[in-house]
Amino acid sequence: MLNKEKINHQPLSHLDWLESEAIYILREVAGQCSNPVLLFSGGKDSLCILRLAEKAFRPGRFPFPLMHIDTGHNYQEVIDFRDQRAAELGERLIVRSVEDSMKRGTVVLKSADESRNKHQSVTLLEAIEEFGFDCCIGGARRDEEKARAKERIMSFRDEFGQWDPKNQRPELWSLYNARSHKGENIRAFPISNWTEMDVWQYIEREKLQLPSIYFAHQRDVVMRGGSIVPVNVPLVNGEVTNPVKAGEEIINMQVRFRTVGDISCTAPVISDADTVSKIVLETATSTITERGATRLDDQTSDASMEQRKKEGYF
Amino acid sequence: MSNVTKQHNDSLLRFMTCGSVDDGKSTLIGRLLFDTKTILADTLTQISNTSKKRGMEAVDLSLLTDGLQAEREQGITIDVAYRYFSTGTRKYIIADAPGHEQYTRNMVTAASTANLAIILIDARRGVLTQTRRHSYLAHLVGIQHIVVAVNKMDLVNYDQATYDKICADYLTFANEIGFAQARDIKFIPMSALTGDMLVDRLENMPWYTGETLLEMLEKAPAAHTENDEEFRFPVQFVCRPHASADADLHDFRGFMGRIESGYIAVGDAVTVLPNGYQSKVKAIQIGDEQLQSAQTEQSVTLLLEDEIDTSRGDMIVKTGSTIEPVKQIEAFVCWLSETPLSPARTYVIRHTTRESKAKVGAIAYKVDVNTLEEQATSDLKMNDIARITFKLAQPLMVDSYSANRATGAFIVIDESTNNTVGAGMIV
Ligand SMILES: Nc1nc2c(ncn2[C@@H]2O[C@H](COP(=O)(O)OP(=O)(O)O)[C@@H](O)[C@H]2O)c(=O)[nH]1
Ligand SMILES: [Mg+2]
Numbered sequence: 157m158l159n160k161e162k163i164n165h166q167p168l169s170h171l172d173w174l175e176s177e178a179i180y181i182l183r184e185v186a187g188q189c190s191n192p193v194l195l196f197s198g199g200k201d202s203l204c205i206l207r208l209a210e211k212a213f214r215p216g217r218f219p220f221p222l223m224h225i226d227t228g229h230n231y232q233e234v235i236d237f238r239d240q241r242a243a244e245l246g247e248r249l250i251v252r253s254v255e256d257s258m259k260r261g262t263v264v265l266k267s268a269d270e271s272r273n274k275h276q277s278v279t280l281l282e283a284i285e286e287f288g289f290d291c292c293i294g295g296a297r298r299d300e301e302k303a304r305a306k307e308r309i310m311s312f313r314d315e316f317g318q319w320d321p322k323n324q325r326p327e328l329w330s331l332y333n334a335r336s337h338k339g340e341n342i343r344a345f346p347i348s349n350w351t352e353m354d355v356w357q358y359i360e361r362e363k364l365q366l367p368s369i370y371f372a373h374q375r376d377v378v379m380r381g382g383s384i385v386p387v388n389v390p391l392v393n394g395e396v397t398n399p400v401k402a403g404e405e406i407i408n409m410q411v412r413f414r415t416v417g418d419i420s421c422t423a424p425v426i427s428d429a430d431t432v433s434k435i436v437l438e439t440a441t442s443t444i445t446e447r448g449a450t451r452l453d454d455q456t457s458d459a460s461m462e463q464r465k466k467e468g469y470f
Numbered sequence: 471m472s473n474v475t476k477q478h479n480d481s482l483l484r485f486m487t488c489g490s491v492d493d494g495k496s497t498l499i500g501r502l503l504f505d506t507k508t509i510l511a512d513t514l515t516q517i518s519n520t521s522k523k524r525g526m527e528a529v530d531l532s533l534l535t536d537g538l539q540a541e542r543e544q545g546i547t548i549d550v551a552y553r554y555f556s557t558g559t560r561k562y563i564i565a566d567a568p569g570h571e572q573y574t575r576n577m578v579t580a581a582s583t584a585n586l587a588i589i590l591i592d593a594r595r596g597v598l599t600q601t602r603r604h605s606y607l608a609h610l611v612g613i614q615h616i617v618v619a620v621n622k623m624d625l626v627n628y629d630q631a632t633y634d635k636i637c638a639d640y641l642t643f644a645n646e647i648g649f650a651q652a653r654d655i656k657f658i659p660m661s662a663l664t665g666d667m668l669v670d671r672l673e674n675m676p677w678y679t680g681e682t683l684l685e686m687l688e689k690a691p692a693a694h695t696e697n698d699e700e701f702r703f704p705v706q707f708v709c710r711p712h713a714s715a716d717a718d719l720h721d722f723r724g725f726m727g728r729i730e731s732g733y734i735a736v737g738d739a740v741t742v743l744p745n746g747y748q749s750k751v752k753a754i755q756i757g758d759e760q761l762q763s764a765q766t767e768q769s770v771t772l773l774l775e776d777e778i779d780t781s782r783g784d785m786i787v788k789t790g791s792t793i794e795p796v797k798q799i800e801a802f803v804c805w806l807s808e809t810p811l812s813p814a815r816t817y818v819i820r821h822t823t824r825e826s827k828a829k830v831g832a833i834a835y836k837v838d839v840n841t842l843e844e845q846a847t848s849d850l851k852m853n854d855i856a857r858i859t860f861k862l863a864q865p866l867m868v869d870s871y872s873a874n875r876a877t878g879a880f881i882v883i884d885e886s887t888n889n890t891v892g893a894g895m896i897v
C-alpha cells in the first residue's frame with residue numbers, strides 16, 4: 157500500500173502523552189462548545205492547565221475566559237498569583253465570589269465559621285447562568301478521590317448542576333461528546349488521567365511558577381483533630397480568619413501546602429521541600445494521599461465527595 | 471523534548487481487566503496498586519475500616535476500586551473505573567470493567583482505549599461462556615495483547631495440571647474464533663488474593679517459570695508503536711489570530727489537531743479531505759516549539775505552504791494516501807443506550823472531529839456474544855452488537871477499524887438527549 161510508514165516509532169514519554177491528551181481535550185472543548193470557561197484558582201492543577209492551554213492555542217488567544225470562584229477565604233499569596241498569571245497571559249479573568257452570593261441570600265452559612273468551600277457550587281451555578289457558559293474546564297483528577305475514578309473526561313451536568321453517576325454518557329476512544337442543551341452544562345477535565353506525581357513532574361519539566369505557599373515556609377499552626385491547622389491567617393479583605401481556640405497552643409512549623417483552596421479546609425503538611433524537585437522527591441516517598449493529608453472536608457465520610465459532586469461541586 | 475528520536479524509558483500503557491463477577495478483577499487491581507506501593511497509608515486505613523465494618527477478616531483490596539456508594543453497598547462494580555500506578559519505568563492506566571452480561575457496553579468502553587487486556591479465569595471453573603464473551607469483545611475492539619490470567623490458584627492447590635488444561639481449553643476456543651493467530655496471547659497462573667505472580671513470585675508454583683504479570687505489563691508495546699499506519703490528522707481547531715497586534719501573525723493559519731496515526735515531516739506533500747486541496751507542510755509546532763517531524767499521538771499545529779480554506783472536521787493526509795470520503799459505512803455497532811435503536815430515526819455520527827447525520831440502511835445480523843452466532847434481527851437493544859450499514863448526509867474519511875483504531879471508530883449520538891447511544895467499528 158502507498159504511504160505506509162516503515163518507521164520504528166518511539167513511544168511518547170508518559171508526560172508527553174498526558175500533555176498531548178490534555179491539549180486534545182482542550183481543543184475538543186473549543187471545537188464543540190460555544191461558550192466555555194476555564195476554572196482557574198491559582199492552584200497547581202489549574203496552573204498546569206494554563207500551560208496546556210498555551211500549548212493548545214498559541215499564538216492565538218484562549219478561546220475561553222478564566223474564572224475563579226472566590227470564597228473570600230483564600231490565601232493572599234494565591235490570589236495575587238492568580239491575578240499576576242492572568243495578566244501575564246493577557247487573558248480575561250472573571251472573579252465571582254461566595255460573599256456576593258451570601259449578600260444575595262443564595263448562600264446561607266449555618267454559622268459564621270462554617271467552611272465556605274462547599275458553597276462554591278452555588279456561586280459557580282450563578283456564574284454559569286449569568287454568562288451562559290455551556291462548559292467549565294476544571295483541573296480535577298481521577299486519582300484524587302474514589303468517587304472521581306469513574307468520572308468522564310466530559311462530564312454531563314443537568315440544569316441544577318447535578319452529577320448523576322448513573323446518567324453519564326459512555327466515553328469511548330477519544331470521541332468526546334460535549335454536546336448540551338440550553339441550561340445544561342459540561343464539565344471538562346483535561347488532566348483526568350494525571351496523578352499528583354505527574355502534575356509535579358510536569359511543573360518541574362515546564363518550569364512553572366507557583367504561589368509561594370506550595371513551598372516549605374514557617375507558619376503559625378495548631379494541632380486540631382489530628383490535622384495541622386494554620387491560625388490567624390490574614391485575609392484579602394483585611395480580616396483575620398482561623399482564630400486560635402481555647403486550650404490550643406500555637407506552634408511555628410515548617411510546612412507546605414499540597415493543595416490550595418479555601419483556608420478553612422486546606423491543611424498544610426510538615427515539609428522542608430522548598431524547590432519543585434524536592435517536592436517531586438517527597439511526593440514519590442509520601443505515605444498519605446493528597447486529599448487525605450490536606451482536605452479537611454473530605455474526611456467526614458467515605459462517600460462525602462460523591463455526595464458533594466451530586467450537589468453540583470466541581 | 472517532544473522529539474521522535476529521543477529514547478524514552480518512561481512510556482505509558484493502558485490496559486483493562488475483564489472477568490466475570492467474583493473472578494477477582496478488583497482484587498487483582500488492588501494488589502497491583504498495593505504491591506507497587508501506589509496505595510497510601512490513609513487509603514489503606516479507610517478500606518480496612520470498611521472491611522471490618524462488613525465483618526471481613528483481611529483487608530478487602532477490591533474496596534480500592536469499587537468506588538461509588540451504590541456499588542459499595544451492593545459489593546459490585548457498575549461502571550468503568552480508571553486507576554493509575556507507576557513503576558518508575560512506566561505509567562499505567564487501568565480500566566476496570568464489570569463482567570456482567572448486561573455490561574457488554576462497559577467492556578466495550580473500557581476496551582476502546584486499552585492496548586492490553588487481562589482476561590481473568592477462576593481456576594476452579596475454567597473457561598466459561600463469559601470467558602468467550604470477554605475474548606470476543608477484546609478481539610472486536612481491537613486489543614492486540616491478551617493476558618489470560620488463571621486466578622485463585624490457591625484454591626486448586628496451585629495445581630499445574632489444572633492450569634495446563636485451562637490454557638489448552640482457551641487456545642482451542644481462541645483458534646475457533648480466529649483469535650489465536652491474530653493476537654499476542656500469554657498465559658499466567660496467579661493468586662490475586664495472596665499476590666502470587668502479580669508483582670512478586672512466591673514459592674507456591676515452582677513449575678511456572680514464565681514472566682510475572684508485572685513483567686508482562688512492563689514489556690508490552692505501547693499503543694501505535696507496533697503498527698505501520700498511514701498519516702491521519704483530523705483538524706480539531708483552526709488558529710487564525712489575525713486580529714493580533716503582531717503583524718507577523720496576520721496571515722498565520724494553524725491547523726490544530728492530534729496525529730491519530732503515522733508520521734509527518736516538514737516538506738511532506740499533503741492533501742486536505744474531503745475537498746482534496748493539496749499543499750506542503752511548512753512548519754510543525756507544539757506551542758512555541760518548532761519540530762522537524764511529529765508522530766502518532768502528538769497534538770501539534772500544522773502550517774501549510776498554501777492558503778487553504780480548512781476547518782474543523784477536515785482531515786489532512788499524505789498526498790496519494792488510500793482514503794476516500796464515503797457516504798455509506800458498514801460497521802459492527804455496540805448499542806449503549808436503554809432506548810433501542812430505531813431504524814426510522816436520524817442519528818448523528820461523530821467520527822474523528824467530524825459529524826454527520828446518519829440513518830440505518832440495513833441491519834445484516836446481530837452477534838450473540840456468548841455463542842458468537844449470527845442472528846437475523848430488526849432491532850438493537852442495549853448491549854447488543856450488530857453489523858449495520860449507515861447512510862450518511864456528509865462524507866466521512868474512514869479506514870477500516872482493523873487497519874486504524876482512530877479513523878475506523880465512531881460514536882452514535884441521539885440528538886434529542888445528546889446521549890452517546892452507540893459505538894461503531896467500521897468493517
Ligand atoms: N482464594 C482466593 N480468593 C480470591 C482471589 N482473588 C479474588 N478472590 C476473592 O474473590 C472475591 C471476589 O473478588 P473481586 O476482586 O471482588 O472480584 P470481581 O468481581 O472480579 O471484581 C473476593 O472475596 C476476593 O477476596 C484469589 O486469588 N484467591
Ligand atoms: Mg470488582
